[in-house]
Structure formats: C-alpha cells, structure tokens
Amino acid sequence: LSFCFFLLLLIMVLCVVAVDGTEVEGYSKTEGAWIISLNKRTYSANTAALCAIKCNTESSFTCRSFIYIEKDQECWTVAANSKTENVLRRSSTVFYEKNEYLLECVNGIGKDYRGTKSKTKTGTLCQRWTSSYPHRPNITPQTHPLADLESNFCRNPDGDSGGPWCYTTDSNTRWEHCNVPSCSQECMVCNGVNYRGKISTTENGYTCQRWDSQKPHNHGYNPSTLPEKYLEENYCRNPDGDPRPWCFTTSPAKRWDFCAIPRCTTEPPTIIPEIECITSEGAAYRGTIAVTETGKTCQSWSTQTPQKHNRTPENYPCKGLDNNYCRNPDNERMPWCYTTDPDTRWEYCNVTRCGDTPGPDDPVIPPDEEDCYEGNGSSYRGVTSETVSGKKCQRWSSNTPHRHVKTPEVYPNADLRRNLCRNPDGDRAPWCYTTDPTVRWEYCKLEKCLVRPSGTSRPGPQYPSTATQTPPEENCKVGNGEAYRGPTSITVLGVTCQAWSAQTPHSHSSFTPETHPTKGLEGNSCRNPDNDVNGPWCYTTDSNKKWDYCQIPDCAGLSCGTPAIKPRRCFGRIVGGCVSKAHSWPWQISLRTSTGIHFCGGTLIDPQWVLTAAHCLERSTRPSAYKVLLGIHTERATESSKQERGLEKMVLGPNGADIALLKLDRPVLLSDKVQPACLPEKDHIVPSGTECYVTGWGETQGTGGEGILKETGFPVIENRVCNRPAYLNGRVKDHEMCAGNIEGGTDSCQGDSGGPLVCYAQNSFVLQGVTSWGLGCANAMKPGVYARVSKFVDWIDRTIKTN
Structure with missing residues (x-):
C-alpha cells in the first residue's frame, strides 16, 4: 500500500512539474509576491511541485493559488488570487496562481468558468450565492460544492447551454445570463492595447513577422526587453498605443500593417474620471479644458481640419474623446490636443496636477554626488532604473504589469518619478517593481556608499581597487555571486552565519553540502546555491531570523562604459540639458x-x-x-x-x-x-x-x-x-x-x-x-x-x- 501511495505521489509530481523544474503546469508564476487571505493553510514542502499538490488536494477551501518559500521550505495554500486580493511584495517568495481562475472568458458553455464577472447581460448586479434575498435560490454552495459558488460571481453550476449566469439583485428578474466572452473569440477591447489573441495575419493579408526576429525588418520591439508588452510568437499586438493591433510583416516590401481584429461586445473597463485635476499621465482626465499651454484653441477630435489625424473617437472609443477637450489617448506624458492653428499640429494642455506630487516625467537633475545610497536608501534620489538582475523598472505611476499601491499620490514625499529606483516603504535598500510579469520586484543595481568620517565630503560606491582584478573566489563577487567562495560569514545586519551542515538553530534540507556538493557549502560562509539575484546569503545563528543576505562587494573595476566618476544623467524635459x-x-x-x-x-x-x-x-x-x-x-x-x-x-x-x-x-x-x-x-x-x-x-x-x-x-x-x-x-x-x-x-x-x-x-x-x-x-x-x-x-x- 505504501509503495502504491508513493507511486501515485510520483505521478502527481510529474504531472505538475514542467521541463525546467521551476514552472508548475497549470499555474502562473510571479517571483517576489505575497497575498493576504483569511482562508489559507501552511505546509512543509521542499519543492514547488509538492506545494502544487497540496493546493490541488486542499479540502478546507477552494485553493486558487499558493505561495512557496524555498529557503524556508514553506508552502501556503490560499483561497484567493490576484483578481480579488491585493498582491504584496516580499523577498524570496514565489506566488503561483491557477490559470483557470485567472481567465475572464469561457470555454464551451463555461461550466468551468472561475472568473470574477458579477453583472448580467443587462448590467444588473448578481446576488450572492449564499444569500436568500431578493431570490431564494435552489442552487447553493451546499447543493453544488464543486461549482465554486463563492461571492456573487457568474457561474454555470447546472450546465446551462447559454453559459454562466447568476441570480440577480433585481426583485423582478430571478436570474439572467452573464456577458462573458468566449476564450476562442478573437476580439479587442478599446484600441487593443491588452489584446492577447493569436491572430497573425494583417488586414491586407500579410503574414506577421515574429517579434523576436529582425528579418526581414529590423525593429525595436524586442520581447526579452519589453516583457510587459506580451510580444509572443508573431501575433498581432499594440505595444505603442496605436488605434489597433498591428505587426511587422514577412514581406520585404511591406514593413508593417494593421490587423483586422473586431472589437469585443462586452463592456469596456470602467475608469474613475478625473475632472478637476490629473494624476500620473492624466489618462483618466475627463474635464473640459480645451486650450493648450500656450493658449491655442483645441481642434475637435472628430474633425480632420486643420490637422489630419487618426486619434478619433472611432479609433479610441474608451478614451473620452469628446468635443475638443484635452485628453491623453495614447500614453503621452500628460493631456494634449491637436490645435486649430494650422502651423502648430498639437500641444500639451495646462491641466492642474492633483496635490503637490511631481509629474511622472518632470525633469530629473540628480544631486552632484556618486550614484550610491546611504542607510537604507530612503533618501536616494539618483537615476538608476535597473534591478540587480538587469531588469527594467516599472513606472511607479503604472499598474502594468504589476498592480500596486506604491504610487506618487500615496507616497508624495518619496519622489516616485518615472521608473527610478526608490525606497518609499523603508526597506533595506532601494528597489522597484519590474517590467517582467513573472518577477514582481527586485532590489536595484546600487552600491552602498562608504561610511565617511565626519567633516569629509561624500565618497563614492564601494568599488574595489582596480590595480589588480580580484578573481571571483576571493572576497568579492561577480554578478549575483553564484561563484563566490570568499570567507565572509556574517549577514548585512552583522549576524554570524549558521553552518550549512548544521540544523540548529534552523532546521533545513534544501541547501546542504550533500544536496549541493558543488556550491561551496562546507563551512558557514555566505554562498548563493540557488542563484538568488540579490546575491550570497546564509542561514543565521539568530533563532528569530532564518536567513539573510550578505554584503559582498563587486569584483568589477574600471572597464569599458563604467566611469569612475558617475555621470549626473540629467533626463527629462530640461531645455538644453x-x-x-x-x-x-x-x-x-x-x-x-x-x-x-x-x-x-x-x-x-x-x-x-x-x-x-x-x-x-x-x-x-x-x-x-x-x-x-x-x-x-x-x-x-x-x-x-x-x-x-x-x-x-x-x-x-x-x-x-x-x-x-x-x-x-x-x-x-x-x-x-x-x-x-x-x-x-x-x-x-x-x-x-x-x-x-x-x-x-x-x-x-x-x-x-x-x-x-x-x-x-x-x-x-x-x-x-x-x-x-x-x-x-x-x-x-x-x-x-x-x-x-x-x-x-x-x-x-x-x-x-x-x-x-x-x-x-x-x-x-x-x-x-x-x-x-x-x-x-x-x-x-x-x-x-x-x-x-x-x-x-x-x-x-x-x-x-x-x-
């Protein structure tokens, strides 16, 4: 019996683990993410695959996601996911969400639909499945325990041929079908910026060129450097806010072409209009200012004189292009309009910014000091916008690809401009959300400033001497320090490291000399056996802190492109630089x-x-x-x-x-x-x-x-x-x-x-x-x-x- 159970467990593991051993089939993965939910349970697990099995077999609630912490060998199964709860950032955690609960479309009649639509086709709010008012239901979570009848989300528990439905909050209408699109339906919302379909032929019949190819057309839309644009295969996409999705073509004679993708019949996403002032780039501005910042009258968006253009209400149906009011339909830095002056095509509008927060693209002239941070970096105001693993930072004012609340409006004194590395919440160092959808956040590629004696000027980053290039096995690291074999054995907070072979004060089995014989885990020195992007770490001898990072300097010295005196890097709309x-x-x-x-x-x-x-x-x-x-x-x-x-x-x-x-x-x-x-x-x-x-x-x-x-x-x-x-x-x-x-x-x-x-x-x-x-x-x-x-x-x- 025990052998059969082991065999069954092995089969389950093989079913959920992908080829590389880190992805889990059926789940979307986000590193550095954490979710708070009332319904959750914790287990011990030494792989993400075993944690997925715990989620798949969870009996206390419907498991929609799980959190895996490899260093702690902890597995948290969770009833919620990112569609219903806020996702927080947390170091060294990986958040896995079941794909079936992320879909907002239906396959077939939608019996397995697990999305969050909660309005009927007529726009009526759904009644909660557990409620008896205004309608007493005959289908409940008790009668259909496997149908996921939680909250008031549209479901199809009885296999209705019309698709997902719900009881309504209208006392005159007992139930109604919901307007949930088909997963096989190829349509776009608004101007298709979020289109993720698989159409790969243009409106004139050209086959699309792969986004990761530079032949026959060179271009600057590289999927690896623009992961937030979802430039997959050769599918039509809209990475730059055009009227509709497009692609480069495989014809040398036709560089690019629009794609013929119909608009979805479902309701577009709702926005909270900003009437008197704007936040971020002002995409939600719906006020009535119709004069540019130099006093020119705006041209109506629906007319083509004197300026001919394609920013029309038809091309941008969700952008509020009414009359001649200033708007921002295409992700410019602030609302603008075409002008009625034939000699001036367009100009920005002078719309008041809400509160005293700086604009996301206000000029940035960093202080005359080296690009390093003091303390925990809360006062850092430099211009670095790259993480330790080389990822581009997400703009603080944006919620794509990662939803968050660390915005310039919420943290007005944290200087959250553009996508610059900052530390608004008092973390141990400057950080940012990344543009990689699979990595929520990372610390930034910044050195800590040397401690300066009182009365001296501020020194630069802790760069080692360039007289001799120290090899990686000495007391400095190359890259993320995976090859580091130096003697440092204390954490950034000065705590002595626990020996890798020891099990006290912290018990662990993931990283030992036996499990990782080539990773230098013989003593208690800082190492990076799991290729952590933030660098070497260790288990600590502090019983209240299981593990922490170590402060290891970079081995990099002066070489091409790395000036000894860090540039100011003034950026933005600074006249003349x-x-x-x-x-x-x-x-x-x-x-x-x-x-x-x-x-x-x-x-x-x-x-x-x-x-x-x-x-x-x-x-x-x-x-x-x-x-x-x-x-x-x-x-x-x-x-x-x-x-x-x-x-x-x-x-x-x-x-x-x-x-x-x-x-x-x-x-x-x-x-x-x-x-x-x-x-x-x-x-x-x-x-x-x-x-x-x-x-x-x-x-x-x-x-x-x-x-x-x-x-x-x-x-x-x-x-x-x-x-x-x-x-x-x-x-x-x-x-x-x-x-x-x-x-x-x-x-x-x-x-x-x-x-x-x-x-x-x-x-x-x-x-x-x-x-x-x-x-x-x-x-x-x-x-x-x-x-x-x-x-x-x-x-x-x-x-x-x-x-």
Whole structure:
C-alpha cells in the first residue's frame, strides 16, 4: 500500500512539474509576491511541485493559488488570487496562481468558468450565492460544492447551454445570463492595447513577422526587453498605443500593417474620471479644458481640419474623446490636443496636477554626488532604473504589469518619478517593481556608499581597487555571486552565519553540502546555491531570523562604459540639458582642426581608435588636418589630464553611411579620466523608450553652459514611429536610429556631430549611436538621428584588426 501511495505521489509530481523544474503546469508564476487571505493553510514542502499538490488536494477551501518559500521550505495554500486580493511584495517568495481562475472568458458553455464577472447581460448586479434575498435560490454552495459558488460571481453550476449566469439583485428578474466572452473569440477591447489573441495575419493579408526576429525588418520591439508588452510568437499586438493591433510583416516590401481584429461586445473597463485635476499621465482626465499651454484653441477630435489625424473617437472609443477637450489617448506624458492653428499640429494642455506630487516625467537633475545610497536608501534620489538582475523598472505611476499601491499620490514625499529606483516603504535598500510579469520586484543595481568620517565630503560606491582584478573566489563577487567562495560569514545586519551542515538553530534540507556538493557549502560562509539575484546569503545563528543576505562587494573595476566618476544623467524635459560633472563621460573626445578649433565630437572605443561621423571629415581628406583631445571637460582644454593625439588614418563607413573610424597616431593612456565606451552586440536594436544620453560641446542656443561639456537624456523612438509623416516622414534608414523628446526642448546640435549616444544597460554605458543629423535643433516632432552602431560592429572589428 505504501509503495502504491508513493507511486501515485510520483505521478502527481510529474504531472505538475514542467521541463525546467521551476514552472508548475497549470499555474502562473510571479517571483517576489505575497497575498493576504483569511482562508489559507501552511505546509512543509521542499519543492514547488509538492506545494502544487497540496493546493490541488486542499479540502478546507477552494485553493486558487499558493505561495512557496524555498529557503524556508514553506508552502501556503490560499483561497484567493490576484483578481480579488491585493498582491504584496516580499523577498524570496514565489506566488503561483491557477490559470483557470485567472481567465475572464469561457470555454464551451463555461461550466468551468472561475472568473470574477458579477453583472448580467443587462448590467444588473448578481446576488450572492449564499444569500436568500431578493431570490431564494435552489442552487447553493451546499447543493453544488464543486461549482465554486463563492461571492456573487457568474457561474454555470447546472450546465446551462447559454453559459454562466447568476441570480440577480433585481426583485423582478430571478436570474439572467452573464456577458462573458468566449476564450476562442478573437476580439479587442478599446484600441487593443491588452489584446492577447493569436491572430497573425494583417488586414491586407500579410503574414506577421515574429517579434523576436529582425528579418526581414529590423525593429525595436524586442520581447526579452519589453516583457510587459506580451510580444509572443508573431501575433498581432499594440505595444505603442496605436488605434489597433498591428505587426511587422514577412514581406520585404511591406514593413508593417494593421490587423483586422473586431472589437469585443462586452463592456469596456470602467475608469474613475478625473475632472478637476490629473494624476500620473492624466489618462483618466475627463474635464473640459480645451486650450493648450500656450493658449491655442483645441481642434475637435472628430474633425480632420486643420490637422489630419487618426486619434478619433472611432479609433479610441474608451478614451473620452469628446468635443475638443484635452485628453491623453495614447500614453503621452500628460493631456494634449491637436490645435486649430494650422502651423502648430498639437500641444500639451495646462491641466492642474492633483496635490503637490511631481509629474511622472518632470525633469530629473540628480544631486552632484556618486550614484550610491546611504542607510537604507530612503533618501536616494539618483537615476538608476535597473534591478540587480538587469531588469527594467516599472513606472511607479503604472499598474502594468504589476498592480500596486506604491504610487506618487500615496507616497508624495518619496519622489516616485518615472521608473527610478526608490525606497518609499523603508526597506533595506532601494528597489522597484519590474517590467517582467513573472518577477514582481527586485532590489536595484546600487552600491552602498562608504561610511565617511565626519567633516569629509561624500565618497563614492564601494568599488574595489582596480590595480589588480580580484578573481571571483576571493572576497568579492561577480554578478549575483553564484561563484563566490570568499570567507565572509556574517549577514548585512552583522549576524554570524549558521553552518550549512548544521540544523540548529534552523532546521533545513534544501541547501546542504550533500544536496549541493558543488556550491561551496562546507563551512558557514555566505554562498548563493540557488542563484538568488540579490546575491550570497546564509542561514543565521539568530533563532528569530532564518536567513539573510550578505554584503559582498563587486569584483568589477574600471572597464569599458563604467566611469569612475558617475555621470549626473540629467533626463527629462530640461531645455538644453545640463552641465556634466567633470570627466564623468571619459570616452568623449573633441575633434579639432590642426589649429585647435573644436568642430565635432567622437567616442573612444579602443586605446587607439575613435568613432565619429563621416560628415565631420568633409573639410579635408588628410589626417594631418585634424587632431583629437581627450581627458578634458572644458572646450578651452586647460586640464592637466588632457591628452592630445594626431591622426594616423581615417576610415569612412561602408556604403556611404555617416560613420567613420579614426586611428590615433599612438595609443592613449587609459585612466579614470580617459576610458572607452562599450560597443553593442551585433545588430542589437535598442528597445523603444530606452533612456539614452548625448554629450558634447556643441551649440547651446542660449541655454547656458557654453564651453563646458553638457549632457541630456531622452528616450529612443522606434523607427516606425519616427518615420511617421508628422515626424521625419520616412527619412530614417534601417542603419539609423532616432532619439529625443517628441515635443522638443533637448537635442544634440551643431558641434555635437560625431559624438556619442550611450544607453545604460547591465551596469555600463553602451555606445548605441553616433550623432548624425536632424531637422534643426530641439524642434518639436523632429528628434535627432544617429548612426546605429550595432549595424557596424563587424566593420569596426574588421577595420581595427586590419589596420
């Protein structure tokens, strides 16, 4: 009998565990999440699969989800899920939800429907199944215990051919069917931003290109970097707020096309209108302001004169496009409208912001200090927006992909702007929600500041010396420290670690020298046997704290793209940018005439090679006509760190592209003030909306900072958007990229040509663009254009090796 029971248990485990051993079939997984529910039970389990079995066989209540804590070997079965209860963030927990309870559509007649619809087809609220008023039911949770008749949700306990139904709260109507869509029905709500169907053919009959492919069309919608957009397979999607879902096509002659997806007949999601003021981006604003911030009258959304457009009430039926009132139908930074001035296509509106909270895209000029945090980081106001595992942070004002209450309105003093790392709730370090739907939150990629003696200036992050590169097995970590084998054996709070082989004060079996013989668990030193993204940890000798993380410094020293002096990274709508911190962009070079006059920028990518724009070399084909200055901050170049080099060779880019390589007459001396930028991966396309930075000594048009290196940050604009008729009208080629603020205000300009456009990723700055051209400087709807460096990586490598 015991053998049969064991065999049955093994079969159940095999049925719920996926191939990789971490996913559980039939469940959606979210790391770092926790849910509070009155109906829950706790069990011991050493795998998530065993926990799923506990949930599947739960007899005390209907189990809709479970929480698994591997380090504690705890399993919590829960009656609720994220559709009915708030999800909280909690370290080292994994939240699994049964997929059948997340569906808001029906298969067949919907006998297994377990969603949360609670209104009938006529909009009448459903009566609770346990209630006897106004109707005495003959179907109850007692008569149909397996039908999940909880609350007042629509169900089909008796197999009605019309689908889910409920008793109503209208005394004149005993029961009525509910308007629950079919899971096989292909339709979209509103403009299809949340469409998750499987249509993969466009309205003109083209087959869709896979989102993870760059052939035949290059694009910036990468599923791995935009997980919140659900860019699956080659299915039609709407990642940028267009009138309806679309896709790139497999035809080289047709870059992209809209998809013909009908609108659902079910009611659209309800919103709470904001009438007098706005929160976040103002998507819910339904007030009557109809004048732009410069006093221009708004054009009616339903008319096409003087501005022709597709932001119509028909294309955006859920956005309140009434009359000519200011609205935000397409996720701009605040409400706007087309204007009745033929010379001004559109402008933002001056709508009052609720309370004193800053706008999500208000200019961010970080303080003049290193990008590290003190204490628990509650006072951190830097610009890092990346987690320890390299995930992009979710905007604090957004509830996609993770619903939460940590908003700028709830925490007005926490500076919750954009998607910047912050610590609004007093955690141990700055953190953020991530854009990965499967990972709710993570701590950020930030170092703790060194403790400074009283009376001294603030020091930088705790970087180890770069004189010798310490190998990973010494007392520093590489990445998340999975290979760390150093001697540290105390936690971040100073508590001594428990030996991995010991079972007191904490009993455990998941991580021992026997279960993980290759993970260095011989003593009590901090280790990372489970590949925790936050780094090494240990069980503690504190009986009240089972485990905690350890403070292990990074082994990374100075290398490409990691300046010793952290840049300010001023970002947002700051007219003309801001003056850089001296030597914070150490790859920036000044390209000069032989007489010393600055006229272009460039980027150091190798001790003897600089990348610049080809058009910067039009004045002469002789290398002796130019020289390069490095290690300077002012255009006067009086710094003692200045290095001057002549040119040995100039190599223009292939096929007339606006890019060129300069070989210096001798290598430069690398230091904390002269350092190369990193090159991107071949053919990498920077995702739309990525924050990038340009620097230069170019024309400032009266915005200040003349003669000093300036910087400005703005988002990348996908070529598909940049080539719209209202913007650059098809002028941008595949080997080029756009970046800038659509409404203008900041941009590269004359004198910045050839300089770098760098984007921050994986804790370093990567050279993604070379400043090339634009229609004017900082003009509205005319972003700057840059040579896309990833398209020239092979040419760069080949040129350097053969010259």
